[in-house]
Amino acid sequence: MSKKQQEKSQQTMQELMESARELFGSKGFSQTSVAEITEHAGYAKGSFYRHWNSKDELFLQIVEQKFKTYRAERDGQLKTPRNLEDAMNRIWDFLETIVRDKSWSSIFLEFTVYSAHSEILRKLMNKSDYRLSNRIFAELVRDHVETDFPPEKIGAINTALFEGYLIHSSLETQILTFEDVRASAIALALSNGTRQD
Template sequence: MATKQQEKSQQTMQELMASAIELFGTKGFANTSVAEITDHAGYAKGSFYRHWNSKDELFLQIVEQKFKQYRATRHDRVQSAADLEEAMNIIWDFLETILSDRNWSAIFLEFTVYSATSEPLRKLMNKSDYRLSNHVFAELMRKHVTSDFPAEKIGALNTALFEGYLIQRALNSEVLSLKDVREAAIALAVKNGTRRD
C-alpha cells in the first residue's frame, strides 16, 4: 500500500508530465525549459529533478506511457486478425489514433528528429517502448506473414511510411493524404507478406 508521501510524489510527477505535454504542444520540445515546466505546474525545479535527470528523460517516460496506452488497445485485436490485410488495418487504426492528437504527433516527430543528434538517445528511441519498432511490428505481424519476406522489413517499411507522413503533414504538404499512405502501406505489406500460389 502506498504511503501518503508516495501518493503525493506520484501526483507531483503526473502534474509535471501534464505540464510538459501542454507546453511541448504549444511551444515545442526544444523551446520549453525545465523551469517553464515546473513554473507552469506550480512546483520548484527541485521537484522535477527528484523524478528525472533531464528533459529528455521526462519525454521518454511520456512516450513510453503514451505508447503503452495505445498498444493496450491494439495487441489483442492484431492477434485475432484473420489475415495480414486485417492486421495491417488494425495497425493503421492504431497509428491514426496517434495522428488524431495533432499536438502529440508533432511533439513526437520533433523529439524523434532531436534524438537523432545524440547516440545514446537514438539507441533508446529505437527500443520498442518508444516507437513502432521493427521488432515489435515483426512480432505482431509474424503469424500473418505467409511469404518468405521478413516481417521486420514489413515493419520497417510501414514505420518509414508513417514517419514520412508525419513529416509531410508537419510541412503542410497536401500531396498525400493519410488515406493514400494507409492504402499504400497495407498494399505493400500484403503484396510482400502474402504467399502467392
Template sequence: MSTKQQEKSLQTMRELMDSAQALFNSKGFAKTTVAEITDGAGYAKGSFYRHWKSKDELFLDILAAKLGNYREERARRIGEAETLEDVLDVIWDFLDTIVGDRNWSKVFLEFTVHAAGDSELRRKLNKSIYRLSNDIFAEMVGSHVISGYSAKKLGALNTALFEGFLIHDLLETGELSREDVRRAALTMIRTLAISGEASS
C-alpha cells in the same frame, strides 16, 4: 517510502508531465524549459530533478505513457484479428491517432530529430516501449507472412512510410491523405508478405 509518500510522488510526476505536455504542444520541445514546466505545475525545479535527470527523460516517460494506453487496446484487438489485413488495420488505427493529433505529431518529430544527434538517446528511443518497433511489428504480422520476406523489414518499411507521411502532412503539401498512405502501406505489406516482391 510510505504509501502516502509514493502517492504524493506519483501525483507530482503526473502534474509535471501534464505541464510539460501542454508546453511542448504550444511551444515545442526545444523552446520549453524545465523552469517553465515546474512553474506551470506549481513546483520548484528540485521537484523535477527528483524524478528526471533531464527534459529528454521526461519526454520519454510521456511517450511511454501515451503508448501504454494504446498497447492495452492493441492487445485486445490483435487477439481478435484473423487476417493480415485485420492486423494492419489495428496498427494503422494507432498510427492515425498520432497523425490526427497535429501538436503531438509535430513534437514527436521534433524530439526524434533531437534524439538523432545523441547516440544514447537514439538507442533509448528505438526501444519498443517508445515506439512501434520492428520487433513488435514482426511479432504481430509474422504468422501471416507466407513469402519468407523478413517481417522486421516489413515493419521498417511501414514505419518509414508512416514517418515520411508525418513530415509530408506537417508541411501541408496536400498531395496525399492519410487514407492514401494507409492504402499504399497495406498494399505494399500484403504484396511482400504473400509474394516476397513488390509488383511492377
C-alpha cells in the same frame, strides 16, 4: 518515506508531467524550459530535479507512458486477424489513432529528430518502449505471410511509411493523405507477402 509522502511525491510528478505535456504541445519540446514546466505546474525547480535529471529524461518517461496507452489500445484492436490484409488494416486503424492526436505526433517527431544528435538518446529511442516497433508489427503479420518475404521487412516498411507520413503531415504539404500512405503500405505488404496465383 511515508505513504503520505510517497503519494504527494507521485502527485507532484504527475502534475509536472501534465504541465510538460501541455507546454510541449503548445510551444514544442525545444522551446520549453524546465523553469517554464515547474512554473506552469506551480512548483519550484527543485521539485523537477527530485524526479528527473533532465528534460530529456522527463520526455522519455512521457513517451513511455504514451506508448503504453497506445499499445493497450492496439492489443485490443489487433487480436486474431484472419489474413494479411486484415492484419494490415488493423495495424493502420491503430496508427490512425496516433495521427488523430495531432500535438502528440508533432512533439514526438520533434524529439525524434532532436535525439538523432545524441548517441545515448538515439539508442534509447530505438528501444520499443519509446517508438513504434518494427518487431511488433512483424509479429502481427508473421502468421499470415505466405511467401519468403521477411515479416521484419513488412514491419520496417510500416514504420518507415508511417513516420514519413508524420513528417509530411507536420509540414502541412497536403500532398499525401493518411489514406494514401495506408493504401500504399497495405499494397506493398500484400504484393510481397501473399502468393500471386
